[in-house]
Amino acid sequence: MTTAVQGTPASRVGLDRRLVAPLVLIGALVVAYLLMVAGSCTTTGVGNCDKWAQGQDQFINALTIGGIYALIALGYTMVYGIIELINFAHGEVFMVGSFVAWFTLTTLGFSGPISGNLPLLVVVVAFTFIVSMAVMGVVGVIIERFAYRPLRNAPRLAPLITAIGVSFILQNLVFVIISNSIVTVPQVIPNPVLSIGPISIRAINLFVILLTLGLMVALHLFLGKTTLGRAMRSTAIDRDAAQIMGVNINSTIALTFFIGSALAGAAGVVQGLYFGVTVFNIGFQAGLKAFTAAVLGGIGNTTGAALGGFVIGFIEVLSSVYGVGRWAEAAVFGTLVLVLVFRPTGILGQQLADRA
């Protein structure tokens, strides 16, 4: 979880390199926004179609769906960073998290938005998040303990295959219990459109975006500033050295899985609140796309994973805007292949490929 920094001599006149990354980010966002505006309202014969409003809406759509992918990607990248295993089951953890949210909200008796009672809304939403994150965190720890830990020293193929097996177990457990019905999740966050300056955004979109950013920042602070976070980072860099320094490897790895799965659980709650539906097979695709995001950003790098998530969101929405929405899936996986072939380190990541 580090960034490879290219050194520039301090005496060179030019842009302070700490400004480069944020500037590039803002530049990319502006370009994406302009692309969306350019692609909107291209159908002839349609009257008052406001390019800028359309572009803005699509931009917000991309940020929101990107946020969901980012949350899932964070879990992927953390687990990979620490034990170098692609946790195939992670996408299914997300899916189960959305069912947990459904179960919680329906058991509590809600069926629609909670309007006019902000404290209750806050409590209910917070409660749902806590429940889902806690449950999925525990599920993640259990999976690690029984399916991955015994294979920590096995040849590389074994834990990979086990991970696939676990993902099928999770997905089909839900299928057997719930069947392939599309389940409606109570969307308790109401739907008003807020106007912040020139931007009009729905409350739920704003909530998702802020939540994603907030959780990202919280994770970043946790990893950077706390003892446990330091333990996780050191285990990721060199497991044996960390162990010598007194880090309890097993519980550190368990904690990593807990946090990663909890984030996936949070993404599941978002799925339920934002889309209002969930079904047993959303985990597979979402997991693949989130993994693409993690690789895109640089596997092992949490900022990169979040960045990758948003990039994938933008790719999807841009495909739809430019009328090639049916190719979106191929575009995302094509991106995965291209990134892995030409820049396996990802956008922000560290050298990880071809260690043999």
Add this chain to the structure above:
Amino acid sequence: MKYARVGAALAVFAVVASACGGSTATTAPSAAASTAASGAAAGPAMDIKVGIELPMTGGEAPNGVPTANGVALAIAQNPVPGFNITINQQDDAVNGKHNADQGAKNLTALANDTAVMFVVGPYNSSVAQAEIPVSNGAGLMQCSPANTAVTLTKGDAAVALRKTNPTKIAYVRVATTDDNQGAGTADIAYNVAKAKTAYVLDDTQTYGKGLADGFENAYKVFGGTELKRDGVPDSTTDFTSYVTTAKGLNPGIIMYGGVTTSGIGLFRKQMAQAGMANVPLVGGDGINDGSAATASSFLNIAGADGDAGTYSTVAAIHDIPNPEKFAADYKAKFNADPGAYSAPGYACTQIFLQALAAAGKGITDPAALREAVRAYVADATHTFDTVLGKVGFDANGDTTQHTISYYQFDATSKDWKFLSQRDFGANPVK
């Protein structure tokens, strides 16, 4: 040995029916018994079977089970003297979803069972594509209560399916084709909802794409303008970008070709949330899958806000003679309301039974009987009196009843309410 196998099949069918359809299981075996009893008229009765090839398990059970029940009801209510008729039940659902491979295998098994004279099924057009070569090769007549894809009977692809025996039709259907159903949706869009512009979406699957194509062609003829056509893969969960596009297009109506499991319910819900609930939406029988109270139905997922202003079609006649009697009989036997395709399933079986009575007298060789039934049904000059009214089949095996029924969401009953129907054979789109 044969009875044990049939009995086991019936037991499985009965239990599955009771598990998934909420109906009492005990009546199915008794139906066979009563037919056997009444069938013993003059001379020894010939033991024959009707094959059922439908998706019976998982998420597809609400499609297949009521239809299979319709078949059982028809056999029970219409005995044919000289024949003991039982059911050979097959299930083409694998892991809860219809599977073309499994369907082909099932049909081969039915074809190899020499006692099977007729097959009712399949439900899904993609499964039919794998099955038609088999039934064509075996000369075993199959009648689908629900397939609507045009390419199964008309056009080069259909001719290729019948390659083995090009002159022998072994596939007929009582549901009319998607060019008619698509025209029905266009009719609703232009003439009922009075929308002059449309945004068309399809789920890139056979049925959905065909339906949207049918809509496009007819809508143009009516005089409407299609603003945009988008293919939205069935794995999509995020429709927000399409909703935003729709907002920019501001169409008079949105047309969706596809089934509920491809996500249209979600799309409609998101439309309502984006403030577009006042734009009507029209779809085919893929979204006509139950009231707002039925779990996983389109109306249920779209939510109360989304349901308003939605229309759908069904590729079958609504004004069947005596619908109340049919519903009452069905309910008495299975303790549940009939499904959308129970009556077509019943009709397919009636067609078989009438063909059997007309052409099967005195034939004791199973292979000859099978061919006699096939030839009689395929003959375009024959018409059959069914619960759907008078039905015949043209040279391609398509029904002569080209009626599409129109439905609109009714807020009081929270269900689809019948609007009107149009016979596209008598009243084509010009």
Add this chain to the structure above:
Amino acid sequence: MSATVTPVKGGGASGAKNVFGVRSYLGKHQSLSILVIVCIIAILLPLLAVIPPFSGFGTQKDWVAGFAQAGVFVLLALGLNVVVGFAGLLDLGYAAFFAIGAYTMAYAASGFTGLDLPFWPLLLVGAIVAAVFGVLLGAPTLRLRGDYLAIVTLGFGEIVPVVFLNADKYTNGTNGITGISQPSFYGLFGINGFGFTNPWPYYLTILVLITIVVMLLYRLQDSRLGRAWVALREDELAAASMGINTVTTKLLAFAIGASTAGLAGVYYAAKLGSVTPDQFKFDVSFTALAMVVLGGMGNIWGVAAGALIIYELQSQGLKQLDAFIKALHLPAIGPIDINQINFLNFQYLLYGLALVLMMLLRPEGLFPSRRRKRELHEEPAVDELTSPDPTGERE
């Protein structure tokens, strides 16, 4: 790290004592023994179908039809075994090559293109086309490690059906290509075109295909290439240091694995008569992987047996189990009513469980290869606590 390369004596699969010189005899006359074994199986299987309780599940014709279909998966498992079992490259997108083979057949002999080329040469053509794609799709993965390789192949496995679905003009999109011609014996045994109802010609064909493939695979396993694969699988760095060209070795693994899938695809398309994009999704790749893992990675007969067993369990086993339990009419225990449960829904759940349990308890599979068993159950060479692992992996 196992540095000793045990010379593989003859074609034996699992270790067994050299009873009456049988093993060395079999080893010397490998192809003949394969032929004999396949002939024995070919005769036994249909006979098995008429023995109760199997005879109760369906007629012999139904069983043979099932075997003819199972053969497709046996071929897939054999091919995937080359990539995963021999070379140790986890390929999760194997269905892509299956699809390519099937569509090759579809283009060559259907109404869509108007061509009607004969089936038998097309088998070879399909295999070659798929092999070419195997190289194309394998080339980007050369520098990647196990997990990344798996994900990239999974990505390809997702892209290929999407391309077939969306490139309407060239592939007829979601409707797929229908009216594919069946194989023909041109009068041999009195049969011309195979048709759709008689399973015996298909059964015979797939047995011949499997025999040829197994013979070739045994030859490969004993060849220099086979040993190169073993070396690659155990330690890529050491293999490269010993002069093995890892690039060609890996590409050949992909190519040969893909060609088998292409072969299976051609047969499958001709048998079904139509191809649609949704027949080639991830569950096919996953099923093939499950068969390889459960059957015994690296063991040719083990994988074939595993594939047959799993396929039959899948098509018959769960259905019969379901019918059997329902027939017992067990009373409901509390809220759980066993009569309401449909065991057919449990298929992939059981696969997943089987994979996990296998990896934990018996990663070498049901019918292990001796070498693999040693590899997978080996203790680490040095104490892991005191020696750092510079390459980051212990294999």
